[in-house]
Amino acid sequence: MPSGVHIHNVRGQLFEAAERVLLRGGPDALTSRAVTEEANCAKGVLHRHFADFDAFLADLVLDRIRGIEDRTTTLRGAAGTGSVVDNLADALRDLFGPVTVAIIALITFRDGLRAQLRERGLTGIPLAVQGTAMIAAYLSAEREQGRLVDDADVDTLAPTLVGAGHMLFADRASAPPGAAAVRAMVATVIAAALRPSRP
Known part of the structure; x- marks a missing residue:
């Protein structure tokens, strides 16, 4: 140009x-x-x-994080509607779109990018951390709505769902998992936390 x-x-x-x-x-x-x-x-x-290429990449990650934070409000607002399993499966499929999966791989690949992200106060695996917070916020809202049991361990369920979701989507060599596979994983993880439906 x-x-x-x-x-x-x-x-x-x-x-x-x-x-x-x-x-x-x-x-x-x-x-x-x-x-x-x-x-x-x-x-x-x-x-x-941008100061350098890693600074550019860090801003790219932050831009994606803002998107997750925006979706958190929408997902939390869905509490009490639809199916808990379907809501979670849809959220995980949205979270682990191809770009997010590729950026998580990039974060693990580039030392300079990880250093930039740490300087900006981001810990753990960015995007996965924010995704976990999004899922935890939704699960907490569903527990408040009474659709999860009172002692549902949100702090364990959220990272378990995100970790299992990432494992399903992380294989770049094959097609992403279908909706049924994601739903089956979610149903298995949260089975003990779901309050039985009232007849």
């Missing part, structure tokens, strides 16, 4: 380009040159907006 041409929403365009490169080629393929070529802009554009 010629210099001097204004790009609207540079950050958003660069993030979308990075996600496409990551999905197509995995963490090895993700370089600043690959991102700017995918976004059809000069390499200097990225470096004008």
Whole structure:
């Protein structure tokens, strides 16, 4: 792209380009040159907006985290409606879309990115941590609604669901699991916590 041409929403365009490169080629393929070529802009554009490539990637992760935080409100609001199992299965399928799975792999792949995320106060495995908080908030709301037993251990159930969900979706070589497989896993994990339906 010629210099001097204004790009609207540079950050958003660069993030979308990075996600496409990551999905197509995995963490090895993700370089600043690959991102700017995918976004059809000069390499200097990225470096004008971010201190370095790992800072760019950290902002990409934070952008995805904001999306999870937004979905938390919606999911918590679904408490008391529909099926608990279906609500959780849908939330996990949404959480572990291809981009999120690829970004989690990227976080484990790049030392510099993990350092940037730690400097920004993020601990554990970002995205998985926020996903766990989202599921925990929903489970807590369902317990308050009386659809889970009073002693349902939300702090154990939430990371168990997210961990099992990640294992189902993490295989990049095959198609993502179908809705039935995700639902079956959720039903198994929360079986003891579900309050029996009233006749």
